[in-house]
Amino acid sequence: MSAIYIHIPFCRTRCTYCDFFSGTNLQLKSQYIDALKKEISLRKKYLENRTIKTIYFGGGTPSLLSYDELSSIFETLKQNFDLSDCEEITLECNPDDLSESYVSQLKKLPINRLSIGVQSFNDKELRFVNRRHSAKQAIDVVRLCQKNGFNNISIDLIFGLPFQSLESFSANLNCLLELDVQHVSVYGLTIEDGTRIEQQCQQKLFVPTSEEESVLMYQKAIEVLTINGFEHYEISNFAKPKMRSKHNSSYWSGLYYLGVGSGAHSYNGVSRQWNVCNINQYCSLNDYFEVEHLLEVDVYNELIITNLRRLEGVDLEFLCQKFGNKYYSHCVKSAQRYLQNGLLEIKGNYLKLTSKGLLLSDTIIRDLMF
Numbered sequence: 001m002s003a004i005y006i007h008i009p010f011c012r013t014r015c016t017y018c019d020f021f022s023g024t025n026l027q028l029k030s031q032y033i034d035a036l037k038k039e040i041s042l043r044k045k046y047l048e049n050r051t052i053k054t055i056y057f058g059g060g061t062p063s064l065l066s067y068d069e070l071s072s073i074f075e076t077l078k079q080n081f082d083l084s085d086c087e088e089i090t091l092e093c094n095p096d097d098l099s100e101s102y103v104s105q106l107k108k109l110p111i112n113r114l115s116i117g118v119q120s121f122n123d124k125e126l127r128f129v130n131r132r133h134s135a136k137q138a139i140d141v142v143r144l145c146q147k148n149g150f151n152n153i154s155i156d157l158i159f160g161l162p163f164q165s166l167e168s169f170s171a172n173l174n175c176l177l178e179l180d181v182q183h184v185s186v187y188g189l190t191i192e193d194g195t196r197i198e199q200q201c202q203q204k205l206f207v208p209t210s211e212e213e214s215v216l217m218y219q220k221a222i223e224v225l226t227i228n229g230f231e232h233y234e235i236s237n238f239a240k241p242k243m244r245s246k247h248n249s250s251y252w253s254g255l256y257y258l259g260v261g262s263g264a265h266s267y268n269g270v271s272r273q274w275n276v277c278n279i280n281q282y283c284s285l286n287d288y289f290e291v292e293h294l295l296e297v298d299v300y301n302e303l304i305i306t307n308l309r310r311l312e313g314v315d316l317e318f319l320c321q322k323f324g325n326k327y328y329s330h331c332v333k334s335a336q337r338y339l340q341n342g343l344l345e346i347k348g349n350y351l352k353l354t355s356k357g358l359l360l361s362d363t364i365i366r367d368l369m370f
C-alpha cells in the first residue's frame, strides 16, 4: 500500500500565523502545474508494484486550482499510476474558494474527501489572523458541499487564537457539531519566528493564550468531540467511526509515499527525499530535490514519533522484531518513569500515551527517541 501527496504552494493572501511554504504570486500557477505533471511522469517508478490507496492535495491552497487544472493533473496521474484501488482522494480547501459552481465541478472529479480550513467560527478571531472568510461563509460552504454529495468532510480548527476564550472556543466546537462532519483536526496555535503574528505579539496587539488556557481548550475539544461520537485516534485528529483519514494514517503507519511538487517529501523505507521550497527552481526540474538515506536509528525514531501520536501507540513486539534488543530496551527503559507517573501505559503489546500524557507528548516522544 502507498500514498501520493501533491503540494500546491499558492495562497491568495497569507494568514498571520502561517509559516508553511507557499507564495501569493498566482501568475506562476500554470507553469507550476506543467512542472508538477512532468515530475509525476518522471517519478512513476517510485512506488512501483505498490497499490496506491490514497491521494492528497495539500498546500498552500489546492482549491485555488481550477476544474481544468485539477482534471489535467488527474489525467497525468492516471497515465502513470494504476489508481483502480485508490480509496480516498482529498482536496484541502479554503471556504472562500468553494462557490456553488466550483463545488459542483469538484464533484465531477475523482475527489471524495474535502478538508476545509475553517479554523474558527468567530469573525473577530478570523479577521485578526487574516483569514479571508467569515463564520457564516464557512457554515454555508460546508452545507453546500454536503448538498452536492460530499459525505466525507474534515474541518480544521485552531485553539489559542488571539482574543479566544475557553467560552468562544467551546462555541466553535458547538458550531462544528451542528454541521455533522465526519472528521475534525484540532491544532493549538504556535507563534512561529518570522510570522506576522509574532510581530503583532511583540507590538502587544494581543495577549497570547497561556499554557494553562491552551490545555483547557485542548481538553475541552477532547471532551466535547468524544462525547459526540468522534474517536480521538491521533493527538490532533478525531473521526466518526470508520472515517479516519486513510492518507494520514498511512504516514503514521510508515507506509511508502510519493510527494510531488515544491516542498513535498517522499519516503520509500530506505530513504527520504524532499523537493526544494522554491517555486522557480522547482519549475526548472533541475537539481530540485535532496535525498537522505536512512540509518536504522532514523527509522526507529520515526516510528516512535509517528506511532506514539496514534491512539493505538507503539507495538512493542513489532519494535523488538524490527529493531532488536538494543532499541527495544532503550524504549522500555526510557518509558519507565512515564509509566510510573501515569503519562504512558501499556495495553496488550502497545505502549501508549494516557490522556494526561497527551498534554506532554512532545517531551515524552523526545525522551523515547534514540
Ligand code: SF4
Binding pocket: 010, 011, 013, 014, 015, 018, 019, 020, 022, 059, 060, 061, 094, 117
Ligand atoms: S491559507 Fe493555509 S497555507 Fe495559506 S497562508 Fe493561510 S494557513 Fe498558510
